[in-house]
Amino acid sequence: MDFNKQVIDEFRANNGQVGGSFEGARLLLLTTTGARSGKPHTTPLAYLPDGVERMLVIASAGGASNNPAWYHNLKANPRATVETGVLVFDVEAEVLEGTERDAAFARAVEGDPGWADYQAKTARTIPVVALRVIGPPRDSAPSGGAYLKLVHDGFRRELALIRKELSGSGGPGLGVQLRINCLTVCQGLHHHHTGEDTMMFPGLAERHPSLAPTLERLAKEHERITVLLEELKQALSGEDPLKVRAEIERLVDELEAHLTYEEEQLIPILDLA
Numbered sequence: 001m002d003f004n005k006q007v008i009d010e011f012r013a014n015n016g017q018v019g020g021s022f023e024g025a026r027l028l029l030l031t032t033t034g035a036r037s038g039k040p041h042t043t044p045l046a047y048l049p050d051g052v053e054r055m056l057v058i059a060s061a062g063g064a065s066n067n068p069a070w071y072h073n074l075k076a077n078p079r080a081t082v083e084t085g086v087l088v089f090d091v092e093a094e095v096l097e098g099t100e101r102d103a104a105f106a107r108a109v110e111g112d113p114g115w116a117d118y119q120a121k122t123a124r125t126i127p128v129v130a131l132r133v134i135g136p137p138r139d140s141a142p143s144g145g146a147y148l149k150l151v152h153d154g155f156r157r158e159l160a161l162i163r164k165e166l167s168g169s170g171g172p173g174l175g176v177q178l179r180i181n182c183l184t185v186c187q188g189l190h191h192h193h194t195g196e197d198t199m200m201f202p203g204l205a206e207r208h209p210s211l212a213p214t215l216e217r218l219a220k221e222h223e224r225i226t227v228l229l230e231e232l233k234q235a236l237s238g239e240d241p242l243k244v245r246a247e248i249e250r251l252v253d254e255l256e257a258h259l260t261y262e263e264e265q266l267i268p269i270l271d272l273a
Contacts, residue, residue, distance in 0.1 A: 007044040015150055016085015017157070022046070026161065029083040030057065030131070032073035043070045048108055048177060049184035052191060053133045055082065056096075056104055063121030071127060080131070086154040087137040096128045104128045107177035111165070144270030151192060152259045158185050159252050166245045174244060179236050182244070186229045189255075193222040204269065214265045221258045228254060 010018045011029055018027060022044065031042045048056040059071040074080060074093040082089045096104055105128050109116045119126050141147035162185065165178050201215045232247040 004042075004044060008042055011044060011085060012083070014085075015153065016083075018044075024161070024164070026158075027085075028055065028057075030070055031081040031083070032070050033077045033080070034069075035073050035076035041070065041073060043068075045070070047131075048104070048111075049181050050104075050130065051180075051184055052187045055091075055131045056108075057129050057131060058105070058108060058115060059127040059129060060115065060118040063118035065122055065124065067124070067127060071129065074129060082131055082133075084154070086150045087139050089133045089137050090135045091131040092134050094130045094132065096130055101125075101128045107175070107180070110175045111177045144273055145267035146271070148267060148270060149263060152263065155185065155189060155192070155255070156259070158188075159248070159255070163245075163248060163252065166241060166248060174236070174239065174241050182232065182236055182248070186233060189225065189229060193225065197222060204266070207273075208269060211265075211269070218258070218262055218265075221254075221261075225251070225255060225258060 007018055007020070007022060008029060011027065016027065025046050026049070027044055028047050029042055030045050031040050033039070034041050045057045048058075050056050059067050061068040075095070078093040080091050080093060082091050095101075105115065105119075105126065108128075115126075139147055139150070141150055158181075162178070162181055165181065197219060201219065204211055205215055228247070228251045232244070232251055235243045235247045238244075
């Protein structure tokens with residue numbers, strides 16, 4: 001309990017970044033409703049991306065003989081809350097069964113053999129739980145500029161993890177989960193840029209006509225990044241990790257320049273608003 005509280009406090013204080021045994025891992029905070037107490041119970045968990053509207057968590061409990069408390073809570077009340085360090089989501093949990101569970105667990109093992117070690121320690125079949133996002137996300141950023149920086153930093157962290165995973169991947173092909181990680185960040189970037197193009201940029205253009213050249217440049221950069229995302233998806237349909245790595249590097253270089261320029265130009269204005 002003390003360890004969990006330390007991780008939770010660090011996670012919330014640093015927008016999802018922690019050190020220690022969770023450093024460099026994809027981590028979320030899952031808040032469930034106690035099956036017996038009815039009180040909120042928050043647990044830090046590693047997770048697997050599974051598209052922009054679903055995350056997978058594994059009830060390993062370190063290979064213990066019993067399922068963890070958060071799993072029992074979700075069985076009693078599937079509605080829960082997820083914090084990613086950038087956004088807060090309401091989710092509904094579904095315990096995966098049969099071949100879907102087995103495929104998801106195999107993907108996890110492919111990325112981290114430690115999951116197989118946990119399974120070997122226990123006679124129970126370790127559950128895999130899908131957390132499906134329901135409703136719009138929330139944030140606690142103090143200003144529009146702070147929110148934009150949080151979102152950008154979230155993409156930066158995810159792309160850094162993918163680059164690390166690509167560098168550490170063995171064998172001639174690409175792992176299934178690694179493909180999903182890449183496709184998930186592609187989806188996320190597409191949704192983020194679509195939201196800016198259709199909502200944020202028109203609003204800024206109306207209130208700040210002098211921003212027209214800046215917004216035009218940003219919109220053109222979105223078009224370029226869309227092309228890069230499509231080329232990355234094409235590379236992911238093949239079996240050449242070197243090609244995927246090259247496309248990731250191209251994306252990261254252009255995206256970082258885009259994010260930096262957008263932050264320099266828009267954060268001061270968004271913070272004033």
